[in-house]
Amino acid sequence: MPTxxxxxxxxxxxxxxxxxxxxxxxxxxxxxxxxxxxxxxAELESAVGFRxxxxxxxxVTLSPAGREFIPSARSVLKHFELAQSAADDIRNRAAGxxxxxxxxxxxxxxxxxxxxxxxxxxxxxxxRIRDAAVDNLIDMVANADVDIAVGPDxxxxxxxxxxxxxxxxxxxxxAPDHPLAKRKTVVWAQLRQHAVVAAGHDYERNVSxxxxxxxxxxxxxxxxxxxxxxxxxxxxxAGIALTLAPAYVGLLANKLGLVxxxxxxxxxxxxxxxxxxxxxxxxxxxxxxxxxxxxxxxxKDTLGIPKRATKDAPSGS
Numbered sequence: 001m002p003t004x005x006x007x008x009x010x011x012x013x014x015x016x017x018x019x020x021x022x023x024x025x026x027x028x029x030x031x032x033x034x035x036x037x038x039x040x041x042a043e044l045e046s047a048v049g050f051r052x053x054x055x056x057x058x059x060v061t062l063s064p065a066g067r068e069f070i071p072s073a074r075s076v077l078k079h080f081e082l083a084q085s086a087a088d089d090i091r092n093r094a095a096g097x098x099x100x101x102x103x104x105x106x107x108x109x110x111x112x113x114x115x116x117x118x119x120x121x122x123x124x125x126x127x128r129i130r131d132a133a134v135d136n137l138i139d140m141v142a143n144a145d146v147d148i149a150v151g152p153d154x155x156x157x158x159x160x161x162x163x164x165x166x167x168x169x170x171x172x173x174x175a176p177d178h179p180l181a182k183r184k185t186v187v188w189a190q191l192r193q194h195a196v197v198a199a200g201h202d203y204e205r206n207v208s209x210x211x212x213x214x215x216x217x218x219x220x221x222x223x224x225x226x227x228x229x230x231x232x233x234x235x236x237x238a239g240i241a242l243t244l245a246p247a248y249v250g251l252l253a254n255k256l257g258l259v260x261x262x263x264x265x266x267x268x269x270x271x272x273x274x275x276x277x278x279x280x281x282x283x284x285x286x287x288x289x290x291x292x293x294x295x296x297x298x299x300k301d302t303l304g305i306p307k308r309a310t311k312d313a314p315s316g317s
Contacts, residue, residue: 003305005047005048006043006044006047008076008077008080009040010040010041010043010044011044011073011076011077012030012077013026013030013032013037013040013041013044014041014044014052014066014069014073015070015073015074015077016029016030016037017037017041017053017060018062018066018070021059021061021062022060023038023060023315029121029172033158035044041053044244048064048069050066051063051064051065051066052066052069053066059119062267074262082090083175088234088288088308090194096124096125096126096283096284096285096286097125097126097127097285098125098126098127098128098147098148098283098285098286098289099128099130099145099146099147099148100127100128100129100130100146100147100149100150100289101129101130101131101132101136101137101141101145101146101148101149101150101151101184102129102130102131102132102149102150102151103130103131103132103133103134103137103151103152104228104229104230105229105230105248105249105251105252106150106151106248106272107129107130107132108133108252109248109251109252110150110248110297111127111150112129112249114292114293114296114297115127115129117296118288118292118296120287121292122285122288125210125285125288125289129287130145132147132149132151133156133200134151134152134200135154137149137150137151137154137275138156138160140156141275141276141277142156142159142277143161144159144277144280145287147276147277147282147283147295148274148275148276148282148286148289148290149274149275149276150165150258150272150273150274150293151193151272151273151274151275152270152271152272152273153270153271153272153273154273156259156275158278159277159278159279160275160276160277160278161275161276161277161278162273162274162275163274163275163294164271164272164273165272165273165275165293165297166248166271166272166292166297167269167270167271168246168247168248168269168270168272169246169247169262169263169267169268169269169270170236170244170246170263170267170269170270171244171245171247171260171261171262171263172186172191172243172244172260172261172262172263173233173243173244173249173253173258173259173260174236174241174242174243174258174259174261175236175237175238175239175241175242175244175257175258175259176257176258176259177239178194178239178242178259179194180194180242181259181261182260183261184261184262185261185262185263185264186261186262186263186264187263187264187265188220188265188266189204191220191244191263192220193243194241194242195223195240195241195242196220196222196223196241196242196244197220197222197223197224197225197226197235197236197240197241197242197243198222198225198226198232198243198244199225199226199227199228199229199231199232199243199245200225200226200227200228200229201238222241223241224241229245229249229252232245232282233245233249233252233253233256233258234256236253236256236258237256237257237258243252244263246270246272247260248272274293274294276290276292287301288303292314
């Protein structure tokens with residue numbers, strides 16, 4: 001594709017002279033001297049290969065070729081202005097596309113509210129949520145499939161940076177008429193007397209490890225392990241079994257009428273983290289939303305989302 005031989009500055013001078021038909025008045029409009037305007041017009045005429053104006057000592061008029069060139073000149077300048085405006089928006093984090101991955105509960109409950117708050121400030125930024133399995137989050141960031149990921153704490157290599165966003169205790173969720181719903185807190189030993197359904201590998205990583213040294217008869221073994229926490233919550237709501245999940249799933253569980261009870265002795269805590277590439281520079285839009293998300297989540301102490309944890313806090317503390 002050939003490179004244009006003229007510049008936006010030359011086109012601007014041409015249109016100014018075409019509007020006022022006077023080099024001096026055009027110079028006043030552009031904060032240039034008449035000779036500077038004349039020089040720009042001469043350069044443009046040399047670039048396009050034809051005369052733009054017919055000049056006399058008393059008047060400046062458009063040549064036939066100049067009149068034909070005006071619509072194209074205006075169109076080019078308009079596109080330059082749009083490109084400049086787009087560049088300004090991108091630089092100022094006011095436009096762009098941000099891809100963020102998260103597990104189902106976070107993607108469906110926490111992120112939409114954060115995105116809505118961000119859109120009030122930056123309506124041109126498009127945030128696209130990618131539902132993802134917990135185990136895939138770090139790889140999606142490392143492979144540039146997404147700009148940011150949010151999910152349970154995991155450790156990868158140095159190509160992905162991890163920031164702890166908030167922590168949330170693992171709790172019991174059960175139907176209101178379940179026997180354990182009458183208690184303020186529950187100890188782990190009491191769970192062995194009831195049917196438990198677990199969701200995904202989270203139980204294995206964050207809960208069953210607390211009992212790795214216990215005798216087999218003292219361990220809490222779920223009657224079933226389902227893929228999605230929504231399935232486990234639905235089974236709990238139907239009274240089939242109780243389930244264990246972080247407190248922040250209350251954003252879903254409360255809608256099902258489930259009761260939350262703390263599990264103590266010991267209390268198991270999940271850290272939810274934000275992940276981004278350590279090797280690739282984030283786009284201005286992604287960097288802006290990343291900073292917004294960290295700030296927005298601070299102080300969110302409702303529905304099991306306490307104040308943000310410290311950076312790089314260990315899992316299972």
